[in-house]
Amino acid sequence: MSCSDVNAAGAQLAGEDSKTSWPELVGKTVKEAREIILKDKPDANIVVLPAGSPVTLDYRTDRVRIFVDTVADAPHIG
Numbered sequence: 001m002s003c004s005d006v007n008a009a010g011a012q013l014a015g016e017d018s019k020t021s022w023p024e025l026v027g028k029t030v031k032e033a034r035e036i037i038l039k040d041k042p043d044a045n046i047v048v049l050p051a052g053s054p055v056t057l058d059y060r061t062d063r064v065r066i067f068v069d070t071v072a073d074a075p076h077i078g
Contacts, residue, residue: 022064023074030068037064037075 019040025033030048037044044064049055051067059078066075 021074021076025066025075026073030066033066033075037066 022033022037022040025036028036034046034048037046041064043062045060045062046064046066048066048068051069051073053067055065061077064075064077067073
C-alpha cells in the first residue's frame, strides 16, 4: 500500500475501511487511546513505548504502537 492509498483520517481509500492511523488520539491518555483503537481494530496488538524509543522496521498489520508520556505521535499500524 502506498502513501496515496491512505487518506488524512488514516482510513484506506481502496479495499478495507480499516483505520491505519489515529491522529485524533494525540494528547489522550494511554487508557483512552487503547480503548478507541480496540473499538476500531479489535485484533490490535497494542504496544506502548516511551516517545523516541527505537523500533523494528518490520510491518505488521496487527501491531499498533503508542508512543507516550501522553500519546506523543499519532498511533499507526506498523
